[in-house]
Amino acid sequence: MNFRIKKLDIFIVRQFGLLFLGTFFICLFVLMMQFLWRFVDELIGKGLSLEILAQFFWYMALMMIPQALPLATLLSSLITFGNIGESSELTAIKAAGISLMQTFRSLIVITLLICFGSFYFQNNIGPSANMKLTQLLISMKQKSPELEIPEGVFYDGIPNSNIYVQRKDLKTGKLYGIMIYRMTQSYEDAAIILADSGMLQSTAEKKHLLLSLWSGEWFENMQSSQLAGSAAVPYRRETFVSKQIVLDFDGGFNMTDASLLSNNAKGKSLSQIFNNIDSLNHTYDSIGRAFYNDAKHLYYAVPITSKQDSLVAVKRGATKTFDIDKALDIKKLDEKQRVYSSALSQVQNEVNDLEFKSMITGDNERLIREHQIEAINKFTLTLQCLIFFFIGAPLGAIIRKGGLGLPVIISVFVFIIYYILDNSGFRMARQGDWSVWFGKGLAPVAMTPIAVFITYKANNDSMVFNGDLWGRFFMRLFGFRTKRHIASKEVIINDPDYIIDNEKLVAISHAVSAYSRDHNLVSPPNIIKVFFKYQPDHEIERINDKLETTIGDLSNTRDKQVLHYLNQYPVLALKSHTRPFERKWLNILAALIIPLGLFFYLRMWRFRLRLLRDLKVINYTNSNIINYTERILIK
DSSP states (O other), rough: HHHHHHHHHHHHHHHHHHHHHHHHHHHHHHHHHHHHHHHHHHTTOOOOOHHHHHHHHHHHHHHHHHHHHHHHHHHHHHHHHHHHHHHHHHHHHHHOOOOHHHHHHHHHHHHHHHHHHHHHIIIHHHHHHHHHHHHHHHHHHHHHOOOOOOOEEOOOOOOOOOEEEEEOTTOOOEEEEEEEEOOSSSSGOOOOEEEEEEEEETTTSSSEEEEEEEEEEEEEEEEGOOOTOOOOOEEEEEEEEEEEEEEEEEOOOOOOOGGGGTTTGGSSHHHHHHHHHHHHHHHHHHHHHHHHHHHHHHHOOOOOHHHHHHHHHHHHHSSSOOHHHHHTTTTOHHHHHHHHHHHHHHHHHHHHHHHHHHHHHHHHHHHHHHHHHHHHHHHHHHHHHHHHHHHHHHHHHOOOOOOSHHHHHHHHHHHHHHHHHHHHHHHHHHHHHOOOOHHHHHHHHHHHHHHHHHHHHHHTTOTTTOHHHHHHHHHHHHHHOOOOOOOOSOOOSSOOHHHHHHHHHHHHHHHHHHHHHHHHHSSSHHHHHHHHHHHOOHHHHHHHHHHHHHHHHHHHHOOOHHHHHHSSSSOOOSTTTTTTTTHHHHHHHHHHHHHHHHHHHHHHHHHHHHHHHHHHHHHHHHHHHHHHHHIIIIO
């Protein structure tokens, strides 16, 4: 037995390993493209070298590996057990006495190794890769774009210049209908250059641009250099046949200083994060104490000349109230303006000071929360691999569908749910609306019970994911009915006794009429009887039994018209018009939960009206069968 289990473990690990490698690279590629799409507008047209682009994709791949591992685990485990179930190998394994958890045990060990590998990668390799990638992204954004001047719009990619080109010749590189607006220091020094044609070229060191212009004019404002009181024209105009202008343009790639990214929490290991949190708390506590001392000095440092003055002020305040309006009325207008201006200035200064302090403390709290979030994120990403395995593997064993069809759809659906919960918790925690532990623990806490439930159901061969079972449940819940279908029989041993069946149909018609008259199905059901004092409706059950017995006997007919009439009989719902549930406590609970109770009450009323229509159809069909058989079949 042990030898066979070891062989089974090797077989399952081999199946899982091949799928895991394939799905891992697929998931990594998808995540990389999704990340690249966020920055494609900022990186395109930068003229980046292949070396820089290779570094960018390399560090991006390293950063995305911890996020690709859980999705690859989910998809590969789902496909693995879906393939095993679809090929009936899982049935053979269970027939051999091996439980589903024993089948999982080899992959549980593999998943735990993936979890440890993910944590090690996040704590040692991922931070440096994230730091390098962030450094590259900032450097790429700051790099001056390659000179791709569009037609018909002003281009401001060159410092201190706006260039308008009417038309370009892509073969020769010439520009036609050029208008240049240059501003060196201020608007007073602005210059406008018009040229019939020109050409723009970069120098060898890529630090400047050489602009060659032909047949144009140069207008320059000379107001800044005009002497006071001079009557000279405040601008100059120059007409030229050809002219060359050197423009500053740094087309090289300069790496951003890494020291500017010291507050990047994603670029730190777990020990560095905890050390930085302690340092940040110590620093910001000192700032908070300084702010507190300032506020204390402002509100409590009230100068008092002497104890005698204090007593006099108290006695005066006890006998006479102080009116600030009267105190201002006795002052002159200019004194009032000075008082108002001084008070307004002090209030504005205090408001600005408080806003500045609020901004500092808010930034400090946000930085600490980002470090705490990143510390927790290293554990939640690790745990996500294990959660996704216990969702994917049992689901594959239940649905028993392999390939890349249904498993991919289920995997994407599970991943989207987890991503929405995790991203929502992350944003709320980063803003400070939720605590960090609650925000980052929302997704794992929500998905863990689902994983436990699915694993339990799969281990007990539950039919919880049976499509037909759920279909019948929703049909009963919303009152959808199945149509009666009675086909002609090829072999009939006993023909129906139409005389006896007609007598039964007549009796059924009388019983149906009496039932409709006594129960008043049009009126709404009694709430007390429905939810609290339920009484079973045996009469409709007796009528249905007689009807089904008669239909069963008439179904032996060879006459197609009789079969047509039989298929017009409705399938009666015998209990839906009496109470929501079989159990009494469920009915009471439904009544106490008002929205749920209202739904079931209206549902029962609908079933009562439908039962009334069905009884009318039964009477009508009984009459048709009786008339037809007496006229055609009974001799």
